[in-house]
Amino acid sequence: MSLLLHTPVCEVLGIRHPVMQAGMACAANGRLAAAVAEAGGLGTIGSNPGWVSADEQIDAVRHEVRLARSLTDKPISLNIPIVYKRADELLEIAREERVPVVSLTAGNPDKLIPRAHEYGLKVISVVGSLSQALRVEASGVDVIVVEGTEAGGLNHPDGISILALLPKITAAVRTPIAAAGGFADGRGLAAGLCLGAQAVQLGTRFLASEECHVHDAYKRLIVEAGPTGTFLVWKGKHFPTRALRTPYAEKIQQLEQSGTSKEEVAALIVEASEHATQMLGDLEAGTFTAGMSSYLVDDVLPAGEIVRRVVEEAVAVLGQTSSYVVDSETPVAVR
Numbered sequence: 001m002s003l004l005l006h007t008p009v010c011e012v013l014g015i016r017h018p019v020m021q022a023g024m025a026c027a028a029n030g031r032l033a034a035a036v037a038e039a040g041g042l043g044t045i046g047s048n049p050g051w052v053s054a055d056e057q058i059d060a061v062r063h064e065v066r067l068a069r070s071l072t073d074k075p076i077s078l079n080i081p082i083v084y085k086r087a088d089e090l091l092e093i094a095r096e097e098r099v100p101v102v103s104l105t106a107g108n109p110d111k112l113i114p115r116a117h118e119y120g121l122k123v124i125s126v127v128g129s130l131s132q133a134l135r136v137e138a139s140g141v142d143v144i145v146v147e148g149t150e151a152g153g154l155n156h157p158d159g160i161s162i163l164a165l166l167p168k169i170t171a172a173v174r175t176p177i178a179a180a181g182g183f184a185d186g187r188g189l190a191a192g193l194c195l196g197a198q199a200v201q202l203g204t205r206f207l208a209s210e211e212c213h214v215h216d217a218y219k220r221l222i223v224e225a226g227p228t229g230t231f232l233v234w235k236g237k238h239f240p241t242r243a244l245r246t247p248y249a250e251k252i253q254q255l256e257q258s259g260t261s262k263e264e265v266a267a268l269i270v271e272a273s274e275h276a277t278q279m280l281g282d283l284e285a286g287t288f289t290a291g292m293s294s295y296l297v298d299d300v301l302p303a304g305e306i307v308r309r310v311v312e313e314a315v316a317v318l319g320q321t322s323s324y325v326v327d328s329e330t331p332v333a334v335r
């Protein structure tokens with residue numbers, strides 16, 4: 001008998017497995033989202049696939065959505081940072097191109113939720129604190145992604161680990177929850193379920209996938225990352241960002257620590273340089289965002305294989321773990 005993990009998050013989103021691929025601005029392309037969706041997870045397209053200019057962004061997103069749609073008819077999602085001034089247009093793309101799920105992030109989702117629901121879309125909201133979780137639950141989101149400080153990309157300033165944050169939030173809200181930050185394998189999925197989540201969202205693990213279109217140098221940095229391979233940079237921005245420890249990122253950290261003003265450090269963030277970094281592999285041009293789970297990622301795999309391994313391992317781990325629960329009358333050797 002083959003076993004399946006099917007949870008309320010799967011029910012709400014219409015997916016087979018409780019594994020979600022994160023929306024990662026430039027990195028989450030249509031081919032990646034489609035491969036994850038075909039394997040039974042939720043694939044997500046990022047808000048700036050390929051780091052194009054603001055003018056080209058809407059067309060680039062539509063292109064990636066259409067590409068994904070040509071490769072799969074399974075549910076996919078579109079990530080929409082609310083602070084982005086063309087967020088409304090991204091929501092229209094979701095409606096027009098039959099994307100059934102949107103994940104709203106980086107800002108207050110209140111305004112977009114009613115319209116998304118009017119369009120018949122399911123809404124995911126990404127939070128980094130209990131107060132944000134309570135607020136988005138009151139706004140009626142369908143799934144909450146709780147993100148700990150282990151996560152790659154923008155971090156909540158509280159800087160709290162998923163181990164402490166997740167149980168706090170799952171105890172306080174009734175909306176189905178997915179955990180994010182530090183999850184890369186089936187042991188992580190099993191742990192997330194034990195902490196009260198009903199799915200996990202993986203970003204860094206899917207960066208190191210065959211279908212992800214970022215530069216190979218980026219994937220290599222993830223595979224080679226050691227225990228201190230990521231840290232928080234860009235503290236001068238509104239939110240700190242978890243990035244790989246490259247000489248460039250360390251230079252930014254030194255500037256921040258040497259008293260350089262927040263504005264001067266923030267001014268170093270140039271869209272073009274992130275493009276050169278993440279898509280072209282120029283190590284000196286910008287930061288490579290990734291999470292602590294880089295330490296767990298040892299190879300570049302097909303995205304569908306990642307989904308399959310995560311689920312199989314979680315089923316095995318949960319079976320093993322539940323075998324530790326025995327009848328209290330069972331004779332046990334205790335000295």
Ligand SMILES: Cc1cc2nc3c(=O)[nH]c(=O)nc-3n(C[C@H](O)[C@H](O)[C@H](O)COP(=O)(O)O)c2cc1C
Pocket residue numbers: 022023024025026027046047079081104105106126147150151152153154180181182183201202203204205207289290291292293
């Ligand atoms: C390269 C990169 C870019 C990201 N960009 C976004 C984004 O545009 N929107 C968003 O909601 N989250 C973004 N994130 C965060 C992810 O959605 C996800 O929650 C996070 O990667 C989970 O942690 P993990 O990297 O340890 O798996 C990004 C993460 C990475 C690694």
